[in-house]
Amino acid sequence: MTRRLRIAIPLFPRFTALDAVGPYEVLAQIPAFDITFVGHARGEVRTDNGMLGLVVDGRFEDLPNPDVIVFPGGDTRPLQSDARVLDWVRGAHASSTYTTSVCTGSLVLGAAGLLDGLTATTHWARYADLAACGATPAPERVVEHLDRRIITAAGVSAGIDMALRLTELLAGQTAAQAAQLLIEYDPQPPFDCGARPKATDEVMDRVREYDTPRR
Amino acid sequence: MTRRLRIAIPLFPRFTALDAVGPYEVLAQIPAFDITFVGHARGEVRTDNGMLGLVVDGRFEDLPNPDVIVFPGGDTRPLQSDARVLDWVRGAHASSTYTTSVCTGSLVLGAAGLLDGLTATTHWARYADLAACGATPAPERVVEHLDRRIITAAGVSAGIDMALRLTELLAGQTAAQAAQLLIEYDPQPPFDCGARPKATDEVMDRVREYDTPRR
Numbered sequence: 537m538t539r540r541l542r543i544a545i546p547l548f549p550r551f552t553a554l555d556a557v558g559p560y561e562v563l564a565q566i567p568a569f570d571i572t573f574v575g576h577a578r579g580e581v582r583t584d585n586g587m588l589g590l591v592v593d594g595r596f597e598d599l600p601n602p603d604v605i606v607f608p609g610g611d612t613r614p615l616q617s618d619a620r621v622l623d624w625v626r627g628a629h630a631s632s633t634y635t636t637s638v639c640t641g642s643l644v645l646g647a648a649g650l651l652d653g654l655t656a657t658t659h660w661a662r663y664a665d666l667a668a669c670g671a672t673p674a675p676e677r678v679v680e681h682l683d684r685r686i687i688t689a690a691g692v693s694a695g696i697d698m699a700l701r702l703t704e705l706l707a708g709q710t711a712a713q714a715a716q717l718l719i720e721y722d723p724q725p726p727f728d729c730g731a732r733p734k735a736t737d738e739v740m741d742r743v744r745e746y747d748t749p750r751r
Numbered sequence: 752m753t754r755r756l757r758i759a760i761p762l763f764p765r766f767t768a769l770d771a772v773g774p775y776e777v778l779a780q781i782p783a784f785d786i787t788f789v790g791h792a793r794g795e796v797r798t799d800n801g802m803l804g805l806v807v808d809g810r811f812e813d814l815p816n817p818d819v820i821v822f823p824g825g826d827t828r829p830l831q832s833d834a835r836v837l838d839w840v841r842g843a844h845a846s847s848t849y850t851t852s853v854c855t856g857s858l859v860l861g862a863a864g865l866l867d868g869l870t871a872t873t874h875w876a877r878y879a880d881l882a883a884c885g886a887t888p889a890p891e892r893v894v895e896h897l898d899r900r901i902i903t904a905a906g907v908s909a910g911i912d913m914a915l916r917l918t919e920l921l922a923g924q925t926a927a928q929a930a931q932l933l934i935e936y937d938p939q940p941p942f943d944c945g946a947r948p949k950a951t952d953e954v955m956d957r958v959r960e961y962d963t964p965r966r
Contacts, residue, residue, distance in 0.1 A: 554776035554934060557803075561769035561907065564800050565961055571802045580795075580806050585779050587786045588772075591795050591804030639935075660935060677939045691935030692776065696908065701941050713944040714957035719769060720854075720875055720906030722945030723938035724892045726916050729928040730937030742929035746780055 540570040541706065544602035544628065547575045547592050548615055550584045554692050555608030555638040557590075562699035563606075565715035566707055574599050576620070584610045596624040601631050604702070608695070609639025609659065616647035616669070625650065634685050636702060638695035642688040646671050650686060655679055659691035660732040661747070675732075693730075696721065755785040756921060759817035759843065762790045762807050763830055765799045769907050770823030770853040772805075777914035778821075780930035781922050789814050791835070799825045811839040816846050819917070823910070824854025824874065831862035831884070840865065844900075851902040851917060853910035861886050865901060870894055874906035875947040876962070890947075908945075911936065 543563055545556050556573070563569050575581060575592035582589050605628050615621045625648040629635040637645050642658045645651055646669030656671040656679050663673035678698045680687040682705075689698035700721070704712040729735055735743070758778055760771050771788070778784050790796060790807035797804050820843050830836045840863040844850040852860050857873045860866055861884030871886040871894050878888035893913045895902040897920075904913035915936070919927040944950055950958070 552776070553772045557768045557772040560803060561767070564798075564802060567961055573803060583779075587779060588775060588788060589806030589808070591806065593804070660932075677937065690937075691933075693911065693934045693936040693938070697939050697941065704941065709942070710953055710957050713942050713950070713954045714961055716940060716942055716944045717875075717947070717950050717954060717958055718906075718962065719908045720945055721908040721938075721940055722892065722943075722949070723908070723936075723940065724912050725931060725936055725938065726912065726919065727924070727928050727931055728937075729931045730935055732932070734937070735928070735932050738925055739928045739932060742925050743932055746782055746929055747933065 540568050541604065542599065542602045543569055543571045543604040543606065544574050544599045545571060545606045545608065546596070547573050547581045547590055548610070549581050550611035551581065551608050552610040552639060552692055553583045553588055553590065555610065555641065555695055556606070558693060558695040559606045559638060559699035561719055562696060562703060562715050565718045566703060566711055568707065572599055596620065600624070600627055602628055603633045604706070605629065605632055605635045606695070606699070607637040607641035607644050609637070609641040609692070612640045612643045615644050622648045632685060634687060634702060634705065636687040636689070636698060638689045638698065639691045640665070642666060642671070643669055645686070645688070654681055654684065654686065656688040657690045658688065755783050756818045757814065758784055758786045758819040758821065759789050759814045760786060760821045760823065761811070762788050762796045762805055762823070763825070764796050765826035766796065766823050767825040767854060767907055768798045768803055768805065770825065770856065770910050771821070773908060773910040774821045774853060774914035776934055777911060777918060777930050780933045781918060781926055783922065787814055811835065815839070815842055817843055818848045819921070820844065820847055820850045821910070821914070822852040822856035822859050824852070824856045824907070827855045827858045830859050837863045847900060849900050849902060849917060849920065851904070851913060853904045853913065854906045855880070857881055857886070857903040858884055860901070860903070869896055869899065869901065871903040872905045873903065
């Protein structure tokens with residue numbers, strides 16, 4: 537039996553839960569994939585709004601050479617100047633098969649120097665921050681540079697789409713389609729308002745009202 | 752200031768993470784919603800595959816009267832004969848605004864007697880189990896009975912769509928659209944294989960290979 541492919545998903549204080557759990561749920565359908573949630577220390581970390589805790593099972597140093605990295609977003613600002621995190625990202629990327637991010641997770645890849653001169657994506661409200669760390673923001677749901685082994689996904693829920701593509705790259709299309717069916721990912725949102733160009737002024741006013749106090 | 756609306760999301764051993772975290776991430780965008788993860792005891796519970804731990808913050812008894820219940824799926828079999836869980840579901844539903852489920856969470860609502868004579872949905876592979884607990888399975892992504900204050904969602908990722916509809920019911924369409932944009936839910940799956948009728952024989956063979964050892 538071949539060894540299982542090791543996937544590391546970093547968690548940190550004020551991360552965004554779906555950024556991490558969306559890709560996890562896709563990837564977890566594949567028996568050959570072994571997923572570990574890593575962080576500064578084992579134990580609970582709370583999400584951006586404080587209403588949910590997830591458990592870190594391994595320290596960054598416990599998984600120096602994962603095959604795949606999926607870096608979720610959230611309040612990544614402290615991480616962008618955290619030498620321990622950035623050293624781990626650079627070291628892990630040196631030997632990874634794919635290094636990926638969801639939402640503002642790309643700002644951490646950028647701070648580590650991985651996105652210099654590349655197009656990349658992040659949450660629609662954070663393109664300027666992405667540009668500030670050396671990447672060229674592209675308003676796409678998933679941006680891949682297979683020659684550089686880097687894939688970035690747009691905001692929050694985009695990690696699900698990215699993880700299906702990642703599964704295809706790692707295990708083939710049939711595997712990815714089986715994962716899609718197992719999580720019954722046949723999206724039928726009741727509104728078509730999931731991208732910035734689709735939002736009315738009224739929705740944007742509400743977004744600003746909701747978002748301001750928490751970021 | 753009006754009091755915040757209290758939303759309870761039960762967690763239990765071998766739950767499915769995205770069933771819980773998808774709706775959580777939608778609902779958490781609304782500042783007026785207060786979400787608590789409840790369970791038998793405070794502390795960590797692990798997912799269906801054991802690769803992730805989430806934290807229960809309150810016991811069932813700490814939240815006897817939530818405004819909204821979102822019951823996720825996973826290995827719900829032990830819960831379907833767990834008097835403490837079923838009593839809580841019945842008691843909470845007596846005064847809830849909406850009682851909802853994702854995936855096999857509907858089997859718990861059914862075991863509590865809430866779905867008697869109603870159409871309802873669950874994961875596509877579990878319609879027979881849903882019928883066995885008194886409901887009539889409907890192959891739809893979200894099934895709502897507003898007069899009975901009950902909404903059930905299909906497998907795993909369907910909870911995101913359900914939660915957007917639930918947000919519309921509780922806080923209005925603009926609020927739900929703002930939540931959709933904040934989580935950038937503009938789905939673009941790379942394949943169209945997320946529903947049973949869309950899957951080829953090859954994909955179904957793979958699904959059986961992946962699914963058998965773990966359920």
